[in-house]
Amino acid sequence: MAIHILIADDHEMVRYSLEVLLEDYPDLVIVGMVTNGYEALEFVAHTPPDIVLMDINMPELDGLQATQQLHQLYPRLPIIILTASLDPEILAMAREAGAALCLRKNTGGEKLCQAIHDTFKLFNS
Numbered sequence: 001m002a003i004h005i006l007i008a009d010d011h012e013m014v015r016y017s018l019e020v021l022l023e024d025y026p027d028l029v030i031v032g033m034v035t036n037g038y039e040a041l042e043f044v045a046h047t048p049p050d051i052v053l054m055d056i057n058m059p060e061l062d063g064l065q066a067t068q069q070l071h072q073l074y075p076r077l078p079i080i081i082l083t084a085s086l087d088p089e090i091l092a093m094a095r096e097a098g099a100a101l102c103l104r105k106n107t108g109g110e111k112l113c114q115a116i117h118d119t120f121k122l123f124n125s
Contacts, residue, residue: 003120004031008040009055021109037066051120052079064097071098078123
């Protein structure tokens with residue numbers, strides 16, 4: 001069974017890197033890539049993914065606000081926050097917004113894929 005993933009990050013290099021990294025895992029399928037929180041909300045409304053990888057710092061509607069809105073609308077949709085910093089205050093705000101997990105952007109490929117699988121299982125058990 002494939003896990004359908006939406007990537008929300010305003011940096012093309014990060015989106016491309018995640019795409020390249022995840023293509024080695026045939027059960028992880030990227031169904032969309034967006035550049036801000038508004039696009040994430042719009043995408044999920046029309047093409048619901050199984051999981052969202054969400055950057056915090058994005059233009060227009062940041063990842064924390066988008067996470068909060070997605071969590072309110074789709075409480076069973078797991079959102080993994082990807083951030084350059086694991087500042088305790090940011091982590092607390094991400095959890096409060098409804099993030100299932102927070103990972104640093106420099107997390108290795110195997111660890112990220114395991115986190116995706118574990119989070120998906122937790123929300124679908």
